[in-house]
Amino acid sequence: MPIYEYRCDECGHAFEMIRSVSQSDQELHCPICKSPNAKRLMSVFSSCPTSDSSSAGSAPSCRPGPFT
Ligand SMILES: [Zn+2]
Known part of the structure; x- marks a missing residue:
């Protein structure tokens, strides 16, 4: 089941x-x-997209942020 990310507009x-x-x-x-x-x-x-599994690990550039 997919994980969805949400952000509250209020807080x-x-x-x-x-x-x-x-x-x-x-x-x-x-x-x-x-x-x-x-x-x-x-x-x-x-x-x-997991284009390169050999360098798998943290991929912060794929995050949608910033959240603030
Ligand atoms: Zn809230």
């Missing part, structure tokens, strides 16, 4: 949730401030 808190594809666009409440304005950023699962 800016970023968090990850494992959800099924059918749930990915459902309303989500921020775990910090309970705001319903958390927005999905992108799927970590498929956001980074």
Whole structure:
């Protein structure tokens, strides 16, 4: 199951949730401030093409950030 990344529009808190594809666009409440304005950023699962497995490891350039 893919991991989705969300960020709260109210408090800016970023968090990850494992959800099924059918749930990915459902309303989500921020775990910090309970705001319903958390927005999905992108799927970590498929956001980074693994073109070179020999250099696998941390790939910070594939992150969607910045979150602030
Ligand atoms: Zn929040």
